[in-house]
Amino acid sequence: MGSEEVSNKQVIFKDYVVGVPKESDMELITSKIILKVPEDSTGILLKNLYLSCDPYMSGRMRKNRGPTYVETFQPGSPITGFGVVKVVDSRHPNFKTGDLLWGMTGWEEYSLISSPSPDMFFKIEHTDVPLSYYTGILGMPGITAYGGFYELASPKKGDRVYVSAASGAVGQIVGQLAKLTGCYVVGSAGSKEKVDLLKSKFGFDEAFNYKEEEDLDAALKRYFPEGIDIYFENVGGKMLEAVLSNMRVKGRIAVCGMISQYNLEQPEGVHNLFHITTKRIRMEGFIAREYYHLYPKYLEMILPNIKEGKISYVEDVAEGLESAPSALIGLYSGRNVGKQLVVVARD
Missing domain, CATH: 3.90.180.10 (Medium-chain alcohol dehydrogenases, catalytic domain)
Structure with missing residues (x-):
């Protein structure tokens, strides 16, 4: 030029x-x-x-x-x-x-x-x-989902996985990775269109509109009667509070983000943190660049799944x-x- x-x-x-x-x-x-x-x-x-x-x-x-x-x-x-x-x-x-x-x-x-x-x-x-x-899916959100789910949450077949903000850039990938691993997966989102997408396009086992739930704790008990093994955290606040009540012993929470708190001048408190002790929950935050070294390995796994139609985006x-x-x-x-x-x- x-x-x-x-x-x-x-x-x-x-x-x-x-x-x-x-x-x-x-x-x-x-x-x-x-x-x-x-x-x-x-x-x-x-x-x-x-x-x-x-x-x-x-x-x-x-x-x-x-x-x-x-x-x-x-x-x-x-x-x-x-x-x-x-x-x-x-x-x-x-x-x-x-x-x-x-x-x-x-x-x-x-x-x-x-x-x-x-x-x-x-x-x-x-x-x-x-x-x-x-x-x-092939950039920062993809490596975020991959690192947070596989490296931090340590999933195994049969685990019960909950993903909040599940139709977003990261959540939709996490849910599909969990299904590939053989997990039971539930996601939440904020509209009927998004909930339908989670079940029809991304293969989540169940999904719900959190805006229609008067009691988040009761909603999670409905979908996870035996509790949650892995929570992929994108929301924070009241959602995290409800999740803690429903985690299983030795559960893992991968803290990717807390979008409900980003624009508050005074972030909400979470009042039931002692569940972390009584249930021996491991809750850990992370950022994408900690997993950049895994990018070639991630591409090797994700590209064939995209091309074969096993993962949608x-x-x-x-x-x-x-x-x-x-x-x-x-x-x-x-x-x-x-x-x-x-x-x-x-x-």
């Missing part, structure tokens, strides 16, 4: 938020960018193809937050997140023009990454599956960079059905 100057749409983070983020906390601007990496740089210039909307991103919009594993967005700068990209120009020895990658990029049409760190991008070697899958696709703020905010009211992503360009 030479060193031509082109326009570059960007989604800019305006200022730190309090409470639930809004679309108006972001704005779409158009700037200019030269399609060439500066000669004194070891950077890469990327064309962004697909962007991932993930629940943890609201935490990056807050100035005063507790312990965290990812930096806060900078007001006046583009939002950043996981995405699928194509290398337009490179002065980095590990990347060449035309490479397809997934990793951390900007919410803009083109991103200049001045010094990519070793674990910032993964090369996409398999293009006989949809490229968009690398925002989800549902995406909620928003078209155009201008739709990105709405797509992200929709996560916090459960508007998305499946993995939320944004198409910036298809090539």
